[in-house]
Amino acid sequence: xxxxxxxxxxGMPPPTIRNAYADDTIxxxxxxxxxxxxxxxxxxxxxxxxxxxKEILQLAVxxxxxxxxxxxxxxxENRPSRDCLYQVxxxxxxxxxxDRPIQVELLSDPNxxxxxxxxxxxxxxxxxxxxxxxPVFSIHGxxxxxxxxGPEGAxxxxxxLSVTGLINYMGKIDLxxxxxxxxxxxxxxxxxLLRKGNTRLGLYGVGNVKDQRMHFELRSNRVRMYMPKDKxxxxxxxxxxxNRVAHGPQQSVPEGMFDDSIDLVVWGHEHDCxxxxxxxxxxxYYVTQPGSSVATSLADGxxxxxxxxLLKIQGKEFELTPIPLxxxxxxxxxxxxxxxxxxxxxxxxxxxxxxSKYLKNRVNELINKANEQWDERNARALEExxxxxxxxxxxxxxKVETTGVSEMSNPVRFGQDFIGRIANPRDVxxxxxxxxxxAKGKGKIKADVPELSxxxxxxxxxxxxxxxxVQTLVxxxxxxQELQLLGEAGMSDAIELFVDKDDSHAIQTHVHSALRSLMKxxxxxxxxxxADNIDELVEQVREQHEQRYLQKRTEEPAKGKGKAKAAExxxxxxxxxxxDVDQGGSDFDRQMSDAPPPPKAKGRAAPKKAAAPxxxxxxxxKKAAAPxxxxxxxxxxxxxxxxxxxxNRAAVLSQLTxxxxxxKATGTKAAASGSKQTQVTLNxxxxxxxxxxxxxxxxxxxxxxxxxxxSD
Numbered sequence: 001x002x003x004x005x006x007x008x009x010x011g012m013p014p015p016t017i018r019n020a021y022a023d024d025t026i027x028x029x030x031x032x033x034x035x036x037x038x039x040x041x042x043x044x045x046x047x048x049x050x051x052x053x054k055e056i057l058q059l060a061v062x063x064x065x066x067x068x069x070x071x072x073x074x075x076x077e078n079r080p081s082r083d084c085l086y087q088v089x090x091x092x093x094x095x096x097x098x099d100r101p102i103q104v105e106l107l108s109d110p111n112x113x114x115x116x117x118x119x120x121x122x123x124x125x126x127x128x129x130x131x132x133x134x135p136v137f138s139i140h141g142x143x144x145x146x147x148x149x150g151p152e153g154a155x156x157x158x159x160x161l162s163v164t165g166l167i168n169y170m171g172k173i174d175l176x177x178x179x180x181x182x183x184x185x186x187x188x189x190x191x192x193l194l195r196k197g198n199t200r201l202g203l204y205g206v207g208n209v210k211d212q213r214m215h216f217e218l219r220s221n222r223v224r225m226y227m228p229k230d231k232x233x234x235x236x237x238x239x240x241x242x243n244r245v246a247h248g249p250q251q252s253v254p255e256g257m258f259d260d261s262i263d264l265v266v267w268g269h270e271h272d273c274x275x276x277x278x279x280x281x282x283x284x285y286y287v288t289q290p291g292s293s294v295a296t297s298l299a300d301g302x303x304x305x306x307x308x309x310l311l312k313i314q315g316k317e318f319e320l321t322p323i324p325l326x327x328x329x330x331x332x333x334x335x336x337x338x339x340x341x342x343x344x345x346x347x348x349x350x351x352x353x354x355x356s357k358y359l360k361n362r363v364n365e366l367i368n369k370a371n372e373q374w375d376e377r378n379a380r381a382l383e384e385x386x387x388x389x390x391x392x393x394x395x396x397x398x399k400v401e402t403t404g405v406s407e408m409s410n411p412v413r414f415g416q417d418f419i420g421r422i423a424n425p426r427d428v429x430x431x432x433x434x435x436x437x438x439a440k441g442k443g444k445i446k447a448d449v450p451e452l453s454x455x456x457x458x459x460x461x462x463x464x465x466x467x468x469x470v471q472t473l474v475x476x477x478x479x480x481q482e483l484q485l486l487g488e489a490g491m492s493d494a495i496e497l498f499v500d501k502d503d504s505h506a507i508q509t510h511v512h513s514a515l516r517s518l519m520k521x522x523x524x525x526x527x528x529x530x531a532d533n534i535d536e537l538v539e540q541v542r543e544q545h546e547q548r549y550l551q552k553r554t555e556e557p558a559k560g561k562g563k564a565k566a567a568e569x570x571x572x573x574x575x576x577x578x579x580d581v582d583q584g585g586s587d588f589d590r591q592m593s594d595a596p597p598p599p600k601a602k603g604r605a606a607p608k609k610a611a612a613p614x615x616x617x618x619x620x621x622k623k624a625a626a627p628x629x630x631x632x633x634x635x636x637x638x639x640x641x642x643x644x645x646x647x648n649r650a651a652v653l654s655q656l657t658x659x660x661x662x663x664k665a666t667g668t669k670a671a672a673s674g675s676k677q678t679q680v681t682l683n684x685x686x687x688x689x690x691x692x693x694x695x696x697x698x699x700x701x702x703x704x705x706x707x708x709x710x711s712d
Contacts, residue, residue: 014276015286016319017312024197026104029060030275030309030320032071032241032268033292035143037084044393044423048329049076050087052293055327056308057095060134063310063323066104066196067134068096070167071268072141072208072241075157076296077503080144085157092166098133107200108193113170115152115163123192124165132165137192139171140207141241141268146172168192171205171239186222187214191236193228199314202227202234204262208241208269215250218257231261235313241268244289255280255287264288264311264318272301275309275322288320295331298397298427303333326377326386329423330370331395336362339404349405356409360417363398363428367421370394393423403434486514487546517545 017025034056036049060068075084102125110121125132138158140146146154153174162169173187192203204225206214217223228234238259243252244267258265262285264277273291280287290309295302307322336359338349347354371391378388396418402408408431415425422428494510497503521541522534 012279014320015317017314017317020312020314021197024199024314026194026196026199026201026313027063027065028311028313029056029063029065029068030071030266030288030290030311031056031068031293032266032290033073033141033271034070035073035076035292035294035296036088037080038076038294038296040081040084045329049294050084050091051327052306052325053088054091055325056293057091059308059323061095065134065310066102068136069203069237069239069266069311070136070138071239071266071290072139073143073268073292074138074141075144078144078147078156080157085160089161089164089166092136092161096134096136096166097131099131100133102132102135103196104135104201105195106193107195108191112190113172118163120165122162123168124162127165130165136167137170137203137205138167139205139239139241139268140169142208145208170203171207173207173209186220186224187217189223189225191226193234200234201313202231202236203239204236205239211243211252212250214240214242214253218253223259225259225261227259227261233316235264235316235318236262237264237266238262238285239266239268244270256283258283258285260284263316266290270301271296271299273304273307273322275307275320277320293325294328295395298331298333298395298424298430300333303331303397324377326381326389329392329395330373331397332366332370332373333397333399334362334366335399335401337401337403339401350407352407352409355405356414359398359400359414359429363396363418363422366396366398367394367418370396393421395424396422396428397424398429400429400431401434402431486511487542487549489546490514490549514545518542521545 034049034053036053038049039045040047040049057068074088077084080088106123106126110123110126112122114120114122120127120129123135124130125135140156140158144156144158146156146159148154152159158167158169161167170192171189173189187206187209189204189206192205194201194203206223227236236259240253244255246252255265260283265280265285265287267287267289270289271292272289274289275291277286277288288309288311291304291306292302293306293308295306306325306328308325310321310323312319312321338355338358341347341358342349345358347358349355371394374391374394382388400408411429411431412426415422415428418425418428490510491507491514494506497506518538518541521544522537
């Protein structure tokens with residue numbers, strides 16, 4: 001097969017199968033970036049992702065495909081909620097299990113990739129106990145990648161679906177434990193080899209890894225693909241989930257760095273729909289990018305109509321057919337320049353009412369355009385014999401150029417007029433200013449923000465791009481803020497999780513955990529706290545927590561993507577599928593809270609108590625005048641003592657236990673102070689961990705304490 005020159009690529013027809021034979025043709029449904037669970041709590045858009053996934057499965061049944069191929073980010077979060085898992089498992093059982101015979105024969109080892117110490121095969125339709133009609137093969141993306149280091153290794157939601165026999169999880173790579181091993185270890189990709197008639201197909205999947213790592217491995221020729229000896233007689237597909245668009249040096253994977261024996265690259269992670277195969281200069285293979293099945297941002301690329309691809313392969317020939325997704329909510333985006341509009345229509349840029357009226361008219365035009373698109377979809381579907389779907393609320397985004405406008409109205413208040421007409425009334429407008437035009441003005445009001453290294457005028461463009469990292473910007477910004485309560489390292493990691501993993505609860509969880517530990521550390525200080533020295537004491541406790549966190553982070557092995565030790569993550573791995581509403585945490589909470597086991601306390605002043613109750617001494621230190629009953633003691637221990645694998649209370653309890661003797665006090669004042677601090681501590685305790693009787697007992701005691709404080 002000759003490689004065409006760069007000039008010959010222009011105007012080339014897409015690949016096609018010249019003489020198709022059904023017995024030799026493998027039909028595959030291609031989809032990527034389903035992001036199931038995106039905005040699942042939104043009353044309007046909460047079911048968009050699951051409805052799109054349901055339609056994909058229905059299309060697979062309709063077109064009688066041999067199997068479904070997913071290129072990552074099946075779930076939007078690393079720990080999908082129970083509701084997400086339930087719906088996905090129910091849909092997979094509904095549409096992919098059945099008596100339909102499978103025409104594709106597995107030639108590779110069915111046990112390659114199966115869980116250790118279990119006997120069932122890795123490929124679900126090779127299991128005699130399962131009745132699979134349409135196999136599903138999937139790699140993981142950056143949103144649903146494996147986490148943890150428990151006895152079974154790093155796990156993700158795809159592992160859960162795999163062991164249930166609903167999907168076939170491929171492309172999971174064991175990354176080296178440390179930098180020394182990384183120098184001698186590359187990325188090994190083992191294929192799933194299939195055959196139908198005379199067509200032989202090799203599936204090579206590699207789940208998402210850091211772009212820098214993938215770029216290095218490809219550039220160093222350390223990506224090993226285990227291919228058959230007669231690899232040229234196989235049609236080879238590579239699935240990957242990486243950045244395709246460059247975001248800086250080594251922040252993407254170049255298209256032309258893959259093995260020459262590859263015939264087609266299925267690219268995940270990028271949400272723009274580009275299904276028509278694109279040739280790569282100097283290479284024999286093509287690239288197809290199905291894009292996402294649901295819009296996760298109001299960007300231009302997401303406004304392209306969503307499709308999945310029907311891939312047909314016969315021998316070394318293939319063809320791709322885009323199939324539009326009817327259930328996807330219509331999305332229309334546009335941009336206006338208020339200065340140009342004012343000149344054309346003659347309204348005053350200082351008149352907020354006139355500007356608002358003009359923008360509302362433009363939004364109404366976009367709504368009408370979106371509704372027309374939906375009606376056209378329904379008309380095409382009716383011609384093909386499909387049922388008509390009810391019109392959903394559209395997504396509308398109007399980007400407004402505000403250069404020369406002194407004041408704009410509140411975009412949230414503006415969107416209230418469109419409630420019930422669009423799906424995103426809170427963010428229908430976005431304002432921006434032209435840098436070139438703004439420079440010519442009289443001057444711009446700059447916010448009081450620290451100067452970052454990328455603002456250095458002496459740096460070249462290349463040097464600035466090399467510094468554009470979320471971690472770098474966050475670290476520099478936080479360092480300039482002089483944080484008084486929160487540690488810079490922990491806050492930086494929480495923000496990184498919020499950006500990279502789209503974990504909406506990461507920052508909230510870290511702040512709650514850090515403030516709770518900070519309060520307990522201040523309460524554990526010896527003697528009475530002077531109001532004049534409170535700032536100094538808080539600073540000391542904050543520095544101690546920051547040093548402990550940095551030490552803990554450096555001690556963790558570099559397995560997976562910076563996961564914690566196996567012994568400390570066993571419970572976290574088991575609970576990795578827990579809903580956010582159950583625990584209120586994130587992956588960052590699990591890493592932050594994995595404090596080292598508490599050291600043995602020395603010189604305890606209350607040897608009468610057992611070991612477990614002794615850890616509660618600080619929480620009751622100021623209540624010496626009113627010793628609690630046995631029932632209350634049980635309730636308090638059940639509420640406060642939590643295994644160190646899940647929270648950072650181990651270190652806190654150890655610190656408090658050491659200093660318990662210095663906390664003892666008598667009299668009404670001490671009791672009142674102790675009760676007040678106990679109430680603050682209880683506000684941060686996780687809910688749902690005690691019985692109804694225990695909760696009632698604590699509530700009754702808190703009411704009594706509050707009444708006592710009021711009477712004093």
